[in-house]
Amino acid sequence: MSTDDKIPAREITPPELYANRRTVMRGGIIAAGALATAWLYRKLNGVELATTESAPLAGLVTPSDPTFQVAAEALTAREQIINYNNFYEFTTNKDGVAKAAAGFTTDGWKITVDGLCNKPRVFDMDALRAISPPEERIYRMRCVEAWSMVIPWAGFSLSKLLSLVEPQGSAKYVAFETLHDVERMPGQSNDILEWPYREGLRMDEAMHPLTLLTTGLYGRELPPQDGAPVRMIIPWKYGFKGIKSIVRISLVATQPPTSWNMYAASEYGFFANVNPDHPHPRWSQATERRIGEGGRRKTLPFNGYGEQVASLYAGMDLHVHY
Ligand SMILES: Nc1nc2c(c(=O)[nH]1)N[C@H]1C(S)=C(S)[C@@H](COP(=O)(O)O)O[C@H]1N2
Numbered sequence: 001m002s003t004d005d006k007i008p009a010r011e012i013t014p015p016e017l018y019a020n021r022r023t024v025m026r027g028g029i030i031a032a033g034a035l036a037t038a039w040l041y042r043k044l045n046g047v048e049l050a051t052t053e054s055a056p057l058a059g060l061v062t063p064s065d066p067t068f069q070v071a072a073e074a075l076t077a078r079e080q081i082i083n084y085n086n087f088y089e090f091t092t093n094k095d096g097v098a099k100a101a102a103g104f105t106t107d108g109w110k111i112t113v114d115g116l117c118n119k120p121r122v123f124d125m126d127a128l129r130a131i132s133p134p135e136e137r138i139y140r141m142r143c144v145e146a147w148s149m150v151i152p153w154a155g156f157s158l159s160k161l162l163s164l165v166e167p168q169g170s171a172k173y174v175a176f177e178t179l180h181d182v183e184r185m186p187g188q189s190n191d192i193l194e195w196p197y198r199e200g201l202r203m204d205e206a207m208h209p210l211t212l213l214t215t216g217l218y219g220r221e222l223p224p225q226d227g228a229p230v231r232m233i234i235p236w237k238y239g240f241k242g243i244k245s246i247v248r249i250s251l252v253a254t255q256p257p258t259s260w261n262m263y264a265a266s267e268y269g270f271f272a273n274v275n276p277d278h279p280h281p282r283w284s285q286a287t288e289r290r291i292g293e294g295g296r297r298k299t300l301p302f303n304g305y306g307e308q309v310a311s312l313y314a315g316m317d318l319h320v321h322y
């Protein structure tokens with residue numbers, strides 16, 4: 001992988017090619033920030049597609065635990081991942097997020113970690129990256145709107161960050177907040193959601209090793225449309241739990257308010273575990289459309305991660321705690 005590896009080669013990245021690039025990538029250390037983020041567009045059948053560039057991730061490693069790369073299906077092409085997004089801070093048009101977010105810069109980004117912990121701390125991105133090398137984790141992601149992708153995310157378990165700040169015994173939940181800055185996120189002038197976007201996890205969910213504090217995809221830093229510079233991915237939950245562009249992580253005693261639950265509690269639960277047996281009030285969750293493929297797939301309980309996480313919900317009625 002060289003830094004002059006320009007756009008056309010990865011406009012559409014078939015999984016085989018990507019696998020080769022990964023092998024090359026792992027052969028050596030790549031300097032962070034070697035390539036400035038840049039945005040280019042091309043037209044495909046009259047549709048503008050972004051070919052958003054971002055810097056290669058330094059020191060990407062393969063996780064030692066193979067259960068962190070559990071998705072057996074083909075990867076979704078990078079071009080599709082970065083051109084079909086939900087990010088209401090920019091636009092509610094999934095095909096338009098890439099363009100609407102193109103000018104978003106993350107220089108000087110900071111994340112405050114506070115609340116019920118012994119060592120509250122503000123992390124800049126260098127401090128965050130110093131916690132752990134990014135691990136490449138191939139995870140399924142399933143949107144509540146019944147589409148799905150398989151994405152090579154990069155990051156490390158949120159538990160590593162939380163351990164550093166030493167949560168107190170009274171901390172039962174973790175609350176997350178996205179940047180609130182209407183100048184930089186023009187979609188926030190629309191009050192469809194109450195800003196900032198908020199999400200939350202129960203402490204045991206937050207500490208689960210699959211829960212990924214995510215800084216990259218396809219071996220590169222997150223592009224703006226996917227939540228630069230840092231977002232959550234909780235692969236057994238619906239996509240809306242994967243809050244983007246995080247500026248605050250707080251340890252709290254009670255279940256925190258969360259954006260989609262505030263918007264319509266009967267439709268979007270706090271837990272939001274992928275559950276084919278629990279339909280959304282307006283549509284089934286039994287099947288999904290895998291972006292880039294024809295036909296539909298059966299949706300799996302806990303999005304296929306039941307072996308790892310079902311025990312977290314033992315004894316809970318999943319139709320009550322949807
Ligand atoms: N801050 C913020 N985070 C967000 C959203 C959003 O609108 N704002 N959309 C969510 C939804 S509904 C989904 S499906 C995923 C989409 O992530 P992706 O665009 O990287 O695929 O982001 C989630 N995180």
Ligand SMILES: [Mo]
Binds near residue numbers: 145
């Ligand atoms: Mo979603």
